[in-house]
Amino acid sequence: MQQSSALEKKSTTPGYAWYIFALLFLLYMFDYVDRLIIVSLFPFIKAEWGISDASCGLLISAVYWSILIFTFPVSILIDRWSRKKTIGIMAIIWSLATGACAFTRSFGQLFVARTVIGVGEAGYAAGGTAMISAIFPKEKRSQVLGLWNAAIPLGSAIGIAAGGIIAEHLGWRHALGVVAIPGFFIAILFFWVRDYKTIELVKNPAETTNGLRHKMKKREIAAQFLKTRSLILTNLGFAASAFVTTALLSWLPSYFHRTEGIPISDAGMKGGAIMFLAIIGAPLGGFLADKWFARTPQGRMLLPAVSTTVTAAILFIAFVFFSGTIQYVMLLGAGISAVAFIPAAVAVTQEVVHPGLRAMSLSICVIVQHVLGSTLGPVFVGVVSDQYDLLTAMSLLPAFSLLAGVLFFWGSFYYEKEASMVAHVDIEME
DSSP, rough: OOOOOOOOOOOOOOOHHHHHHHHHHHHHHHHHHHHHGGGGGGGHHHHOOOOOOOHHHHHHHHHHHHHHHHHHHHHHHHHTOOHHHHHHHHHHHHHHHHHHHHOOOHHHHHHHHHHHHHHHHHHHHHHHHHHHHHOOOOOHHHHHHHHHHHHHHHHHHHHHHHHHHHHHHHHHHHHHHHHHHHHHHHHHHHHTTBOOOOOOOOOTTTOOTTEOOOOOOOOHHHHHHHHHHHHHHHHHHHHHHHHHHHHHHHHHHHHHHHHHOOHHHHHHHHHHHHHHHHHHHHHHHHHHEEEEEHHHEEEEEEEEEEEHHHHHHHHHHHHHHHHHHHHHHHHHHHHHHHTTHHHHHHHHHHHOOOOGGGHHHHHHHHHHHHIITTHHHHHHHHHHHHSOOOOHHHHHHHHHHHHHHHHHHHHHHHHHHHHHSSSSOOOOOO
16 A cells, blocks of 8 residues: 545535435435335235245344345445446346345345345345445544445335335335336436546556556455555444344343243334334444544544443443343433444444445455354344343343443554555545
8 A cells, every 4th residue: 555645536416416326325225125125014924825924034144144145246346347237227226126126026036036036135225325435525524424324224214114014005026126127227227327437556656667557457456455554444333333233133022021021012113123223323424423533633532432342331231230220221322322333433444444445345344243243142142032031132142232332442553554554545436
C-alpha cells in the first residue's frame, strides 16, 4: 500500500448521489422484504403441505447459505466489471425468484426457488456499499451507510407484516407474487444510473517505471485482506456482534414466552420491537462515528468499541439483575446500541483496502460474520438452554458483545496508519 495525501475526488453532484442512494435504499429494503416475507407464511404453507418446523427453517437458511457461498465470486464481478449491471442483475434474479415461489407446488420446488433468491442477493450488500463509498465523501461515509442499513429492519418489518395480511386475504402465493414486483422495476431503473469506472488495480497510480504503472500481483491483493490488522480485527468484531444480534433475534420471542407466560404471538411482537429499533441505532451510530472521526481518525473504530461495550453492559444488567418491565425497557435500549457499530465497521472495510477491492472486502466480512457469528449464536443459546435454562444462555451473550468491543478497540490502534497507506484514486463516473 502506498501513502495517500488526499481524499478521493468525487465526480458526481450531491443531488445525483442521493438519487443513487434512494434506489440503493429501496433495493435493500425489498431485498429484506423478499427474504423474510416467508416467515409470516409458515402457518399457511404448513397447513397446505403438512411440512415440519425444521423444513420451514430450511426455507430461511437456504437463502443465507446461498449468500455465504456466492458473495465472494459476485463481489469480484462488482469490483472488476460493473457495479450497476451486477446490482441490477442481482435484483432482477431475486425478484423473479420470489415471484417464482408463488407458482411452486411442492416443498422441493419452493426450497429451490428460495435458494435462487439467495444467489440473487449474494453480493448486494457488497455492491451497494462499494457504490456508496465511491459517491459520498469519506467524512460522511458512516452516516450514509447508517441510513442505508436502516433499510434492513424496515424491509424485514414490511415483509413480515405484509406477508401475513396479504396471505389472509388472498393466499400465501399472492403474497410472494405481490412483493416481487417493486424490486424488479427498481432494478430496471438502476441500469440507467451513472456508475463509477472500474478502478485499475495498481499500487499507486502516481508512480510509474518507464511510463508503466505497477499492477498489483495476486499475493499483494491477498495481503490486503490477510495482513491489514484493522480489517482483520473489524471482521472478527463484526462476527462477535452478529453472534449476539442473531441469537437475540432468534430467541427473544421464546424467552418472553417462557419467562412471562404470554402467547407466542405477543412474545414475537415484543422481540420484534427490540430488533426493529435498529432503524434508529444504525443511523445514530453512523452519525456519531463521523462526528468522532472528524476529531480523530481513531473515532472510526472507537465508536464500535464503545457501542458494543455499552451493549454488553445493558444486556448483562438486564438479564442478571432485572425482569419484567425494567428488563424490557433496557432491552429496547440494547436494540439501539447493538447495531450502532455497523456503519463505522462497514466503513472501515472500505477504507483500509485498495479502492478497487471494496466489494471483495465487504464480502469477506460477510463470510466471516456468518461463519463465526450468525450461524453459531442461535445454536450456542439453544445448547446452553438445553443444559441449563434459557435465561442462563441469554445471560452469557454479553460476553460476546464485550469481546467485540475489545476487538474494535484493538483495531483502532492500527486503523489510522493503515487507512493513510491506501493508494489515492480519483473516482471517475461513466
